[in-house]
Amino acid sequence: MPIDPNRIATDIEEIARFSEHADGDGPESSAVLGYSRPTFSTPWRAARDYVIAEAEGAGAEARTDAAGNVHIRHRSVGWERRVWLSGSHIDSVPSGGKYDGVMGVVVPLEIIRAFPEAPLELVVFAEEEGTTFNLGMLGSRLWAGHQDPEVLGRLRNRHGQTAAEAGLPHGLDPDRLRAAYGDAAGGGGGDWTVRLDPDRYVGMIEVHAEQGLSLWDSGKAIAAVDRINGRRQFEITLTGQANHAGSTGMPGRRDALAGAAEIVAACESLGRELDRELRHTVMTVGRLQVAPGAVNVIPGRVEMSVDFRAQEEELLDRGETRLREIVTGVARRRGLSVGIERSERVAPSPLAPEVVSALVDAAAARGRTLPVIPSGALHDAAMIAGAVPTAMVFVASRDGISHNPDEFSRVEDIAAAAELVADVVRSGS
Ligand SMILES: [Zn+2]
Structure with missing residues (x-):
């Protein structure tokens, strides 16, 4: 049959x-x-x-x-x-x-x-x-x-x-x-x-x-x-200072979401760059949680995810190093404190x-x-x-x-x- x-x-x-x-x-x-x-x-x-x-x-x-x-x-x-x-x-x-x-x-x-x-x-x-x-x-x-x-x-x-x-x-x-x-x-x-x-x-x-x-x-x-593809996933937390969106001037703000936005854009660029090196490499920020998340408050805290996949472990290692440099660099420049935790690693x-x-x-x-x-x-x-x-x-x-x-x-x-x-x-x- x-x-x-x-x-x-x-x-x-x-x-x-x-x-x-x-x-x-x-x-x-x-x-x-x-x-x-x-x-x-x-x-x-x-x-x-x-x-x-x-x-x-x-x-x-x-x-x-x-x-x-x-x-x-x-x-x-x-x-x-x-x-x-x-x-x-x-x-x-x-x-x-x-x-x-x-x-x-x-x-x-x-x-x-x-x-x-x-x-x-x-x-x-x-x-x-x-x-x-x-x-x-x-x-x-x-x-x-x-x-x-x-x-x-x-x-x-x-x-x-x-x-x-x-x-x-x-x-x-x-x-x-x-x-x-x-x-x-x-x-x-x-x-x-x-x-x-x-x-x-x-x-x-x-x-x-x-x-x-x-x-x-x-x-x-x-x-x-x-x-x-192997996969690594990260949980990143950026902490700045929540404050009044009207009375706090632009200089000296510690805006966690503005920092996160830089990181999102940098992740996309990094993913593209690494994909040119080895096809099928991808990097994605899929989740952002903004606190307190109010229209008139400077965001004090952001939790975000990064999903990173590639065909070679060596590329995943290098990409992870670059990602960590990007995140700590943005945080340092903006006076944010940062936590970055790798939540998954599959070769x-x-x-x-x-x-x-x-x-x-x-x-x-x-x-x-x-x-x-x-x-x-x-x-x-x-x-x-x-x-x-x-x-x-x-x-x-x-x-x-x-x-x-x-x-x-x-x-x-x-x-x-x-x-x-x-x-x-x-x-x-
Ligand atoms: Zn399936």
Whole structure:
């Protein structure tokens, strides 16, 4: 039974129905408001259960690991065999689209239905977007051992629940994760339901929407991804002096927002400069909080975020040094006190050349030339890449739009990705 685009389309539409906006408002509401599935929420669980039920209907079996990730294998494959891993996430950003993450789950689901004997394990990672608990790729981080599980007691969702509390009914087990963390020698005592065991996998392929323009603009359906940008994020606090906007003259002001504005502009210039040195380098100030935030008060305090991504660690090091110089220089000149804290550091992930070649060769065998491109965005695959030979397949995103209800990919392109993954997975069996 070959890959069936209609089944893939049905899966995507069915999963889209599980959304916080869908409650009794009719289908139009999601088309306008988008699709919202925060991790460990009711719609998230319903989407997860849909995937499990579909797989079980095809003769597969599901298990949950201590990080709340779901693993699915066909019974004819069993849990002992060394297989390929493929999967992504079903949580969404608030008011997101139907395809981000979801296509990377329904592709291996369709492969299990079409080729039950394929040596494949489907994984649904818990919490990728980072919008539920403010930490991206939480499920894959924990399983891969890249995250101290202690954080689960501190991260909270918008209802005030900690990740540990919210995840409990869905298989998250902080105690088992804690027992394994820091145990470099096969943390988890070889128990794959606590810690990723690389010996169990031939490789990992994550299918994902490109979320950029390069494929759509060039009329290509799919591409192999050979590299994922590293990311560093910073929280910067500038403190000046709040004062009366009318009676305080311009000389001697210590305006925190005017300082922040200089830093925003300098970050943009620095990002452009570094991008000229190495393509796909980006720097973004995405959040500014101004206090007291009144029309007639000089801003006394600003908190701002910086997100910085590049393909090389050395460039990230240099960019971070420059960023710190910019921030301290502006603060010194303006008499502001400054705090700069690096809140995240994920190294660039070169993906496995042998998996990329296997994808390129499989495409060639189908008469298709597969472009090879890097990923600017982070994905679960980046967490697995250090332990298991990993690559990604990108599917064209219409107009490059994502994290938006208008997000769209052609189902025939997703099916082409599924055929490619199926070819690679089945080639060695
Ligand atoms: Zn995603």
